[in-house]
Amino acid sequence: MKNKNEIRKSIKNKREKLDKNYIELYSKELTQIFINSSLYKNAKTIMSYIPIKNEVNTIYINQEIIKDNKTLLLPAIINDKVYPKLYNDNFIKGKYDIKEPSGDIFIDEIDLIIVPGIAFDKYKNRIGFGKGYYDKFLQKYLSSIKVSLIYPFQLVEKINNEKHDIKIDFIFDNNHII
Template sequence: MTKAVIRSQIKQKRKEVTAYEIDRASRQITSQITSCKRFEDAETIFLYAAFNVEIQTRFLDEFARSKGKKTAYPKIQSDIGEISFYCINSLKELQAQSYRTMKIYEPDPQLHKKVLPAKNDIIIVPGLAFDLQGNRIGYGGGFYDKYLKSYPEVYKLGICMDFQLFNQIPAEVFDVKIDGIVTETSYYLPF
């Protein structure tokens, strides 16, 4: 299957997922992540503000803050094809922005401090599909691949529901592999 076919199939399948199922899976994924040593050692957790039927990161944000960790969220700079991450104090500080057909909540670079990942930090990577070799199919903008290429030492963790995990998906030379995947039922690492 091509990336386009997989994207289409996953988007269709996600339409069948209820808010309750997303909430339950998000809590289960958070529980798995927060119980690992890598999370304990991280100073900053790089998250994304979920939209539509993505795994919700707000539970992970809340738990990280309760443990004294910083959380950072991406700001898309579509004019230069990049993302940058900014630390925030509260999810309420994120502002709705339109990108393509998506409404994404982002930090305001005028109000928030830009942050770069350190070796022990974790970046939670969104995606439509993942495979057991560490490959990921995103939304097609290439922002995360470009960003992750600049920080190979940061731990890259994909989160998704079980139906988004494949044995193998197509990968290009410019795709950056992730280091682990957490679903509502399993933790896959290392690759």
């Protein structure tokens, strides 16, 4: 079995080679599946993210959240920690040149968190970028529903998780929900 770094490198390599048209079509299809789910419909406060490096394009979901008058939160990295910030139209360039809203840090409960990642398994383990930012962040939101939106190739056989790793509750691709 491959270790986390081997899996991370392999999946990142596949994702980097994706065609932009495929990303857009797939992301729009996955958005429809997700927003029609009871998980989305029952959530009032949703944390999403701005996609980078050919991630599933969450911009469409973010637009739906706003259109549906739900509270949209986006991550900001401050002192190597992820914080949820209220969406506003004013973005700043954060750590790693990732866009983040200039709004206030949100301190209430979050119903649903869309968690980015590189690889996942059917046991709901996840591999991120390797810094542990989201695992530390999710420790504070264990009662929030954690969802990841993935391409089918991001689902691997097994990930050796460590005790600090936080599992995802639901994984969506265009064929099924785990």
